[in-house]
Amino acid sequence: MDTHINNSPAVSIIIVNWNGIKWLEKCLTSLRAQSFQDFEIIFVDNASTDESVVYVRKHFPEVHIIESSVNLGFAWGNNLWCEHSKWKYIYLLNSDTDSSKNSLQELIDFIGKDPDIAIIQPQLLLMNDPEYYDAVATYWTYTTMLFYDGAYTHVWDLKYHKPCETYSIKGAACMIRKTVIDKIGLFDDTYWCYFEETDFCHRCWLSGYKVLYANTSPVYHAGWGASLKFENSFIQFHNFKNKLRTYFKNFSWLTLLYVIPMHFIVCTILIIYYSFKSHKKGVAIIKSLLWNIQNLSDTLEQRKKIQKNRKVSDYKYISRLMRNPPIKYYYYLLTDLKKYGKIR
Numbered sequence: 001m002d003t004h005i006n007n008s009p010a011v012s013i014i015i016v017n018w019n020g021i022k023w024l025e026k027c028l029t030s031l032r033a034q035s036f037q038d039f040e041i042i043f044v045d046n047a048s049t050d051e052s053v054v055y056v057r058k059h060f061p062e063v064h065i066i067e068s069s070v071n072l073g074f075a076w077g078n079n080l081w082c083e084h085s086k087w088k089y090i091y092l093l094n095s096d097t098d099s100s101k102n103s104l105q106e107l108i109d110f111i112g113k114d115p116d117i118a119i120i121q122p123q124l125l126l127m128n129d130p131e132y133y134d135a136v137a138t139y140w141t142y143t144t145m146l147f148y149d150g151a152y153t154h155v156w157d158l159k160y161h162k163p164c165e166t167y168s169i170k171g172a173a174c175m176i177r178k179t180v181i182d183k184i185g186l187f188d189d190t191y192w193c194y195f196e197e198t199d200f201c202h203r204c205w206l207s208g209y210k211v212l213y214a215n216t217s218p219v220y221h222a223g224w225g226a227s228l229k230f231e232n233s234f235i236q237f238h239n240f241k242n243k244l245r246t247y248f249k250n251f252s253w254l255t256l257l258y259v260i261p262m263h264f265i266v267c268t269i270l271i272i273y274y275s276f277k278s279h280k281k282g283v284a285i286i287k288s289l290l291w292n293i294q295n296l297s298d299t300l301e302q303r304k305k306i307q308k309n310r311k312v313s314d315y316k317y318i319s320r321l322m323r324n325p326p327i328k329y330y331y332y333l334l335t336d337l338k339k340y341g342k343i344r
Helices: 002-007 021-032 052-059 073-082 103-111 178-184 196-206 232-250 253-275 279-294 296-307 314-318 327-335 337-343
Strands: 011-017 039-046 064-068 089-093 097-099 117-121 124-126 129-135 137-140 146-149 173-177 210-213 219-221
Touching: 011 021, 011 073, 021 039, 021 052, 021 097, 039 052, 039 073, 052 064, 064 073, 089 103, 089 178, 103 117, 103 173, 117 196, 129 219, 129 337, 173 178, 178 196, 196 210, 196 232, 196 314, 232 253, 232 279, 232 296, 253 279, 253 314, 279 296, 327 337
Parallel strands: 011 039, 011 089, 039 064, 117 210, 124 219
Antiparallel strands: 089 173, 097 219, 117 173, 124 129, 137 146
8 A cells, every 4th residue: 555655646535425315426426437547435424314325335336435323524534534544645525526527637637746735626616507616715814704715706717717825725625645644634523514624724834835726627516515404503603613723723822912812803793793683693603712712721732733843934824825805705705605706
């Protein structure tokens, strides 16, 4: 197996699934049709009740199946296999995707050009509206909220026809260099869902690696496949919980003097806003803050480990990865980001 790391661009594709049987035929058939075939598929099932495992075992016998008796989330599902894999690249792929024929080959060609590239995202298009991007680049903002540049914009927008650095990728489809995982780890196990890829990308940047949008052949993403089964308040809790822990772990103490107060200001504004819209969402944000207070000692322990890998200052990478969108962006971020993308 070690020869794969040294000599061959072989790939371990990891698909974490929870009740996603409706997507599996399209996803796995598109992988069978790839022009590049030196890969394995690891199907990690998080206690599905929809016969997903039975379906894969019957129709795609070449797929390696790992079953969990409980749903331990996206982060754990990917970490489970990555810790043991000896392949050169890890490709994380959502089950609600459809990959174009050359997507895998082009990702390998791209990431192989520069050993400092830790993780890349291909061109991600909306499965049900393929003339629009699902995601392009994600940037940091002064508000501590993220700017999803290119989301829901038209594919003919020339701005997104070339690779670019990005603060974070979208975890629906991303290729990672295995040696980077060996050095800094993959996902935080406490991130049951949401923001785990952003935390990983942040650790890549401070460790001296690069994170890029690659603009390779598209992967079509249905979006919100498993998330549609969760209440929005559940999503908000994990999103804000993980976001604050990410900042605590990864930023320098000097940067945190600005980031933490600003994050609390934003949370306060949102709690007030949601008190008029959705009481549950406001409560979820409060719970996310309380969780971080209760788990601060563990966060600080993780911070010590992460900061040992630091190679560059926050300014050196954040200055390249910061954008300041107009105020209206934040309104659409709270209401309907799709509308913002299509009116730009």
